[in-house]
Amino acid sequence: xxxxxxxxxxxxxxxxxxxxxxxxxxxxxxxETLVAIKYLADRLLSDSxxxxxxxxxxxxxxxxxxxxxxxxxxxxxxxxxAAIVMDAVDGVxxxxxxxxxxxxxPESALVILKxxxxxxxxxxxxxxxxxxxxxxxxxxxxxxxxxxxxxxxxRLIGNRALGGTPGYMAPxxxxxxxxxATDVYAATCVFFECVTGRLPFRGINAIELAAQHTNAPLxxxxxxxxxxxxxxxxxxxxxxxxxxxxxxFANELETVAAGAYGQDWEGRGLIAMGxxxxxxxxxxxxxxxxxxxxxxxxxxxxxxxxxxxxTNGGLLSKxxxxxxxxxxxxxxxxxxxxxxxxxxxxxxxxxxxHGSYRASFTKPSVLLDQPYMPAxxxxxxxxxxxxxxxxxxxxxxxxxxxxxHAKNPQGAKYLPDGTLRCFGEHAPASAGLIHSYNFSIGTKxxxxxxxxxxRFWFYRLHGSGDPGLPTGAGIFVTTTLTTVxxxxxYVLSECAYDSTWTNIENFILPDTDELPPGKYxxxxxxxxxxxxxxxxxxxxxxxxxxxxKIEGTLPVVTILG
Numbered sequence: 001x002x003x004x005x006x007x008x009x010x011x012x013x014x015x016x017x018x019x020x021x022x023x024x025x026x027x028x029x030x031x032e033t034l035v036a037i038k039y040l041a042d043r044l045l046s047d048s049x050x051x052x053x054x055x056x057x058x059x060x061x062x063x064x065x066x067x068x069x070x071x072x073x074x075x076x077x078x079x080x081x082a083a084i085v086m087d088a089v090d091g092v093x094x095x096x097x098x099x100x101x102x103x104x105x106p107e108s109a110l111v112i113l114k115x116x117x118x119x120x121x122x123x124x125x126x127x128x129x130x131x132x133x134x135x136x137x138x139x140x141x142x143x144x145x146x147x148x149x150x151x152x153x154x155r156l157i158g159n160r161a162l163g164g165t166p167g168y169m170a171p172x173x174x175x176x177x178x179x180x181a182t183d184v185y186a187a188t189c190v191f192f193e194c195v196t197g198r199l200p201f202r203g204i205n206a207i208e209l210a211a212q213h214t215n216a217p218l219x220x221x222x223x224x225x226x227x228x229x230x231x232x233x234x235x236x237x238x239x240x241x242x243x244x245x246x247x248x249f250a251n252e253l254e255t256v257a258a259g260a261y262g263q264d265w266e267g268r269g270l271i272a273m274g275x276x277x278x279x280x281x282x283x284x285x286x287x288x289x290x291x292x293x294x295x296x297x298x299x300x301x302x303x304x305x306x307x308x309x310x311t312n313g314g315l316l317s318k319x320x321x322x323x324x325x326x327x328x329x330x331x332x333x334x335x336x337x338x339x340x341x342x343x344x345x346x347x348x349x350x351x352x353x354h355g356s357y358r359a360s361f362t363k364p365s366v367l368l369d370q371p372y373m374p375a376x377x378x379x380x381x382x383x384x385x386x387x388x389x390x391x392x393x394x395x396x397x398x399x400x401x402x403x404x405h406a407k408n409p410q411g412a413k414y415l416p417d418g419t420l421r422c423f424g425e426h427a428p429a430s431a432g433l434i435h436s437y438n439f440s441i442g443t444k445x446x447x448x449x450x451x452x453x454x455r456f457w458f459y460r461l462h463g464s465g466d467p468g469l470p471t472g473a474g475i476f477v478t479t480t481l482t483t484v485x486x487x488x489x490y491v492l493s494e495c496a497y498d499s500t501w502t503n504i505e506n507f508i509l510p511d512t513d514e515l516p517p518g519k520y521x522x523x524x525x526x527x528x529x530x531x532x533x534x535x536x537x538x539x540x541x542x543x544x545x546x547x548x549k550i551e552g553t554l555p556v557v558t559i560l561g
Contacts, residue, residue, distance in 0.1 A: 005025070005076060005081075005083060007029060008026065008028060008035065008037065008085070009026050009028060010023045010025045010037070011024045011025060011026060012024055014036060019040065019041060019054070020038060020039045020041040020044070020054075021039050021041070022037065022038045022039075023036070023037050023039070024088055025037050025085075025088075027489075030488065030489075033487060033489060034487075035073060035085050035086065035087065035088050035489075036070075036085075036086050037083050037085050037086075038083065038084045038086065039082070040054045040081070040083070045080075054082050054084070055077065055082070057084065058072060058075035059075075060123075060128055061084065061086065062075070062493060063126050063128070064122055064123055064126065064128070065122070066122035067118075067145075067384075067405075068116065068118045068122070068145070068146060068147055069119045069122060069147060069149075070086050070087040070139070070148070070149045071086060071087045071498070072084060072085070072086045073085040073086060073087075073489050073491070074492065086149075087147075087487065089141060089147050090141055090484055091139045091140045091141035091146075091147070091277060092139070092140060092277055093135065093136050093137075093138065093139055093140070094112060094136075094139070094140055094146070094190070094194075095138075097140055097277060098135055098193065098194065098197070102197045103194065103195060103197035104194045104195065104272070104273070105269065106224055106226070106227060106260070106261060107261055107265045107266070107268045107269030107272060108144075108194070108269045108272040108273045109191055109194035110191075110253060110257045110261075110266075110269055111145075111273055112140070112190075112191070112194055113187060113188075113191040113253060114254070114257075114266070115145060115146040115148075116133065116138060116148055116187050116190070117184070117187060117246040117247070117250040118246070118247070118250055119147065119148040120133070120148065120180070120183045120184075120246040121245060121246040121250070123183075124180040124245060124246055129178040129179065129182055130148070130186075131173070131182065132164050132165055132186075133148070133183055133187050133190065134165045134167070134168050134186065134190060135190055135193065137149050137150040138190070140273060140277050141277075141484075144269070144271065144272070144273030144277075146273075164186075166206045166209045167189070167199045167201070167209065168185075168186040168189040168199075169186070169209075169210075169213060170182045170185035170186065170239065171213055171237050172239055174210045174213065174214065180244065180245055181239035181242040181243065181244060182239065183246060184234050184242050184243055184246055185234060185239075187234065188231055188249075189235065191230075191234070192223065192231055195223055195224065195227060196222045196223060200218055200219060200235070201216060214237065218231065218232060218235055220232065226256070226259075226260035226261075227256070227260070230252065233249075262350065263350070263351050263352070264351045264352050264390075266352050267351070267352035267386070267388030267389065268388075270386075270388075270401075271388070271399070349392060349393060349396055349560070350389045351388070351390040351391045352388045352389070352390055353387045353390035353522075353555035353556055353557055354384075354385065354386050354387075355384070355521075355552065355553045355555040356382065356384040356385065357382070357383055357469065357529055357551060357553065357554070358380055358381070358382045358383075358550065358551055358552055359381045359382075359439070359441055359531050359549070359550040360378040360379070361375070361379070361546050361549070362375050362547030362549060363375070363545070363546050363547035364377060364378040364379060364546070365414075366541070366545055366546045367379070367437055367534060367536060367541065367546040368409065368434045368437055368536070369434075369536060370412075370413065370414045370434060371414075372414040372417075372418055375547075377409065377414075377420070379406070379407060379408045379409055379437075379439070380407055381404070381405070381439075381441060382404070382405040382406070383404055383524070383529075384402070384403040384405075385400065385401070385402050385403075385522070385523070385554065386400065387399075387400045387557055388400075390555065390557050390558065391557075391560060392509050392557060392558070392559055393509070393559070393560050394509055394510065394511045394515075394559075395508060395509060395511075396508070396509045397506065397507075397508055398506070398508070398509060398557075399504065399505070400456060400479070400503075400504075400505045400506075400507075400522070400524070401502065401503070401505075402502065402503040402505070403501075403502050404499070404500060404501050404502070405498075405499070405500050406498075406500075407494070407496050407497070407498055408496055408499070409434050409495055410427075410434055410435075410490070410495070410497060411424050411425055411434065411495060412433065412434045412495040412496075413433050413434070420495060422492065422495035424490075424495075425490040425497075435537070436536065436537050436538070437534075437535065437536045437537070438534070438535050439531055439533065439534045439535075439548070440531065440532050440534075441530065441531060441532065441550070442525030442526045442527050442528075442532060443526050443527030443532055444526065446476075446526070449478075452480060452481055452482070453478055453479065453481060454479040454480070454481035454524065455476040455478055455479060456476065456477050456479050456505060456523070456524055457477075457522065457524070457525070457526065458474055458476070458477070458515055458557070459472065459522070459523065459528070459554075460475075460518060460519075461518065461519040461521060467521065469521075469528060469529055469530070469553070469554065470523070470529075470554070471530070472528070473527075474523070474528070475514065475515060476526070477507050477509070477510060477514075477515075479505040479506060479507040480505065480506050480507070481503055481505045482503070482504045483503050483504075484501070484504065486500075486501040487499070488500075505524070512559075516559070517559050517560060517561035518558075518559060519556055519557070519559075520556065520557050520558075521554040521555070521557075522555050522556075522557050529554070531543055531548040531549075531550055534546055534548060
């Protein structure tokens with residue numbers, strides 16, 4: 001099917017609503033890039049106010065960059081169409097999950113609420129209130145994480161406007177007011193629904209619902225005792241009695257969840273959410289794309305033993321890991337189910353460990369040959385790691401999730417006053433433009449890997465205090481690996497590639513002869529996570545002259561005796 005947009009090919013429709021329709025499409029420039037295109041309905045195109053509202057949604061999305069929010073790629077408008085091109089989130093809506101599964105486990109519901117609150121906080125920091133948080137606007141990905149979508153009703157804080165979905169609207173929203181605490185109320189409503197399988201209030205019309213949300217007591221008897229205080233706080237009638245910020249409520253959630261369900265609540269919640277979406281795997285965009293094109297495979301890339309980012313003539317590539325075809329939707333489903341069946345039990349095995357680090361440059365002007373480039377515009381790579389369980393014994397089955405994010409300028413030039421001029425992804429190699437450079441994390445692997453394999457590295461810890469990132473030799477364990485959510489769009493507003501992907505790795509901890517009891521930092525790159533090589537136009541540069549730096553922490557795993 002050919003898209004109305006010149007640079008995309010439509011694969012199939014994902015849904016329709018009052019405002020328009022959403023389709024799954026593939027980029028004609030990069031066939032591995034899937035996007036969701038939201039078209040304004042034809043009957044609304046002639047309405048200038050509807051066009052303005054649709055354009056406003058695109059403007060709101062363009063300001064927001066967060067792992068728990070769907071990103072916008074571009075907004076396109078002509079006399080014949082208006083379209084928002086955004087991430088195709090590889091998952092299904094929370095509404096579909098609840099319709100199929102009914103109530104979720106408390107840990108799963110807490111995971112959804114936490115992810116939503118973090119996404120909402122990113123919007124609130126931009127003075128934006130979502131105003132329409134509901135299950136249909138929460139996408140659950142294959143690994144159990146969630147992303148918030150659809151900012152069609154979003155407004156700047158302080159702007160009055162009536163609108164929302166009645167079952168989730170805070171008392172003040174019925175009067176046209178909306179503040180960050182309004183979104184906290186709606187998120188807590190959804191949390192109530194996740195835990196109980198029903199909404200807190202079920203009036204037969206908007207008038208009844210308005211009265212109930214404004215005056216009726218919460219039916220807390222349907223909620224586990226451990227969660228009643230959290231829901232009471234998030235759904236207080238007055239916004240001044242709720243957490244003022246989504247981040248504040250997320251912090252409160254962490255405390256309540258750990259106290260009620262243990263320190264490993266989040267890992268168990270993510271695994272359970274992955275299992276809950278497993279039966280809906282064929283609705284994932286990756287699977288829909290495969291069924292449309294007549295193939296069940298997509299390419300995936302790992303950094304099982306190193307990571308390199310290279311820009312060269314409009315190409316962004318990641319080199320150094322096992323790369324090959326895999327049935328992503330099916331394989332990920334199997335991993336989710338397997339993790340539930342094999343999750344370890346017992347009083348000592350458990351917990352979740354997190355870590356993240358970022359590689360960047362204090363002198364990007366040298367690396368990119370841009371004398372006027374500020375340090376704040378440096379290219380970077382970020383890696384976030386989650387390992388569960390974090391207290392293990394020989395024979396324990398472990399799942400690790402690695403989320404990769406890189407920003408790499410291309411086709412840009414910085415003027416003497418620091419102003420950025422962007423010439424686009426396919427700008428010719430004209431004098432003075434950012435064109436070709438590379439930098440790597442990790443070292444050359446000890447041996448090649450097969451498709452679907454990865455490696456996880458253990459670095460023994462000695463002593464106490466902050467160990468920093470490891471510098472010595474590590475011990476590796478071979479893993480089974482699946483890559484999902486692999487996207488590398490060029491973002492014109494930033495004049496850079498914005499690359500993201502996620503690895504899911506599973507392995508069994510070997511016996512103590514290979515890994516003796518003790519504490520270990522764990523990593524997914526060969527050798528210590530350090531910037532090991534830098535170059536420009538095919539010539540090497542020293543890490544010192546470009547101010548290469550890498551900062552952060554690694555997860556810590558305790559191997560029990």
